Amino acid sequence: MHIAVVGSGYVGLVAGAxxxxxxxxxxxxxxxxxxxAALKAGDVPIHEKFLPELLKRHRERNLTFxxxxxxxxxxxxxxxxxxxTPPTEQGEADLSYVESxxxxxxxxxxxxxxxxxxxxxxxxxSDWVRKIILRNAAAPDSFDVAxxxxxxxxxxxxxxxLYPDRIVVGADSERCATVLREIYAPMTDGSYYQRKDAxxxxxxxxxxxxxxxxxxxxxxxxxxxSNAFLAMKISFINAVASICESVGANVQQVCQGIGTDSRxxxxxxxxxxxxxxxxxxxxxMAFRAVARECGYxxxxxxxxxxxxxxxxxxxxxxxxxxxxxxxxxxxGVLGLAFKGGTDDIRESPAILLVQSLLQExxxxxxxxxAATARAREVLGPSTEFVSDPYEAARDSDxxxxxxxxxxxxxxxxxxxxxxxxxxxxxxxxxxxxxxAMAARGxxxxxxxxxxGTPAVPAAASTPPARKLKKS
Ligand code: UGA
Numbered sequence: 001m002h003i004a005v006v007g008s009g010y011v012g013l014v015a016g017a018x019x020x021x022x023x024x025x026x027x028x029x030x031x032x033x034x035x036x037a038a039l040k041a042g043d044v045p046i047h048e049k050f051l052p053e054l055l056k057r058h059r060e061r062n063l064t065f066x067x068x069x070x071x072x073x074x075x076x077x078x079x080x081x082x083x084x085t086p087p088t089e090q091g092e093a094d095l096s097y098v099e100s101x102x103x104x105x106x107x108x109x110x111x112x113x114x115x116x117x118x119x120x121x122x123x124x125x126s127d128w129v130r131k132i133i134l135r136n137a138a139a140p141d142s143f144d145v146a147x148x149x150x151x152x153x154x155x156x157x158x159x160x161x162l163y164p165d166r167i168v169v170g171a172d173s174e175r176c177a178t179v180l181r182e183i184y185a186p187m188t189d190g191s192y193y194q195r196k197d198a199x200x201x202x203x204x205x206x207x208x209x210x211x212x213x214x215x216x217x218x219x220x221x222x223x224x225x226s227n228a229f230l231a232m233k234i235s236f237i238n239a240v241a242s243i244c245e246s247v248g249a250n251v252q253q254v255c256q257g258i259g260t261d262s263r264x265x266x267x268x269x270x271x272x273x274x275x276x277x278x279x280x281x282x283x284x285m286a287f288r289a290v291a292r293e294c295g296y297x298x299x300x301x302x303x304x305x306x307x308x309x310x311x312x313x314x315x316x317x318x319x320x321x322x323x324x325x326x327x328x329x330x331x332g333v334l335g336l337a338f339k340g341g342t343d344d345i346r347e348s349p350a351i352l353l354v355q356s357l358l359q360e361x362x363x364x365x366x367x368x369x370a371a372t373a374r375a376r377e378v379l380g381p382s383t384e385f386v387s388d389p390y391e392a393a394r395d396s397d398x399x400x401x402x403x404x405x406x407x408x409x410x411x412x413x414x415x416x417x418x419x420x421x422x423x424x425x426x427x428x429x430x431x432x433x434x435x436a437m438a439a440r441g442x443x444x445x446x447x448x449x450x451x452g453t454p455a456v457p458a459a460a461s462t463p464p465a466r467k468l469k470k471s
Pocket of ligand 1: 155269
């Protein structure tokens with residue numbers, strides 16, 4: 001099928017590349033000339049597994065790039081809107097880019113089109129998109145508006161797209177649903193997965209994935225409700241982790257105990273320093289604003305956000321407990337991205353923590369496998385950026401783990417021990433076992449678990465006064 005994807009941001013680029021891999025002819029439209037030139041030249045603007053491979057496979061074949069929306073609409077049966085919906089100061093989603101695309105689409109309709117919302121938008125947006133297209137003189141039966149939300153996570157976006165738990169199609173007519181069913185047919189009939197060159201399946205892949213057809217409004221709500229629920233799960237376990245810390249219980253054991261209940265499930269129950277990223281914080285605010293507009297005060301979401309903020313403050317208190325005063329202390333920081341596997345630092349709790357620590361007078365030596373360039377733009381010269389975890393640890397008063405990159409869970413701990421001025425590790429992502437860390441001579445703090453203290457403690461809750469004898 002001929003498909004136009006408008007907006008070459010995270011969702012648009014991944015969706016465009018994946019539609020091309022399913023065998024469709026895709027035109028990716030953007031008005032940012034610099035971005036377009038880079039894409040045409042073979043650049044991959046985001047750090048995303050399998051994306052370079054897909055772009056290379058389809059660039060200028062199944063996947064072309066253009067700034068001409070009118071032409072792209074004329075050439076396509078389905079037009080996916082994947083432009084940004086940034087938050088306004090009041091926390092609502094700013095839909096002006098969506099509206100502007102809808103207006104342009106209207107003037108280019110030359111046969112039946114399905115206009116699909118791919119960006120995360122509040123419920124009722126499909127109604128508005130329809131109204132805008134009609135207002136601009138398109139015939140009512142010449143198009144339909146659908147909602148086809150995306151559930152991809154940064155870092156695993158390509159596999160999330162091609163191996164989803166479900167595909168949600170919000171369509172208010174059978175004609176429209178048929179077009180979307182056809183687009184996803186290589187996935188739902190399983191033929192894509194039989195191809196030798198298919199992107200490899202992740203663990204737990206649901207093959208073929210179910211396709212759920214709902215009304216457009218329900219699909220819009222499914223997206224906001226899914227993100228809100230996942231954020232709620234994280235805040236819930238972070239709150240439980242705080243209680244664990246007070247009573248000396250172990251949140252990991254608690255998670256195992258509750259996560260094995262199939263009604264609850266073990267995923268998204270990892271406590272840490274709070275959720276970040278370009279989606280959860282923004283979507284929760286937008287969902288709360290939508291609810292308020294509909295006359296419902298969604299106070300549960302306020303609490304989810306409050307716990308998330310609090311989680312960072314708790315971590316800061318942990319650093320103070322471990323080091324007493326902070327002014328002049330040198331801290332090695334592992335991880336700046338909002339989570340592992342990405343170079344995205346938007347709303348990253350790691351960045352917010354580093355900024356707080358800098359304000360308190362700490363010196364920071366930070367390492368991130370992918371996010372350094374972006375972090376440098378935000379943190380500037382106040383932070384020293386180093387090229388590996390061991391350099392971050394060198395002569396530091398403590399090592400902080402702030403992002404769950406896989407390589408941080410596989411450090412050469414003896415080397416880290418030798419590099420640190422004091423063998424103190426404060427792990428905001430629970431990557432290590434407290435007892436094993438203590439056995440190696442570290443004083444180890446994590447989230448929701450008892451601290452690990454070596455037999456000869458490294459002055460755990462008092463300022464580290466002397467250097468431990470290292471093995
Ligand atoms: C999230 C959703 O997971 C996707 O389903 C959704 O499509 C996407 O938002 C979106 O709306 O576009 P993403 O923001 O890429 O995806 O990241 P997640 O993997 O969900 O992580 C979000 C944050 O929660 C990260 O800071 C992560 O470290 C944190 N997190 C996640 C935890 O603290 N604990 C967990 O158990 C899981």
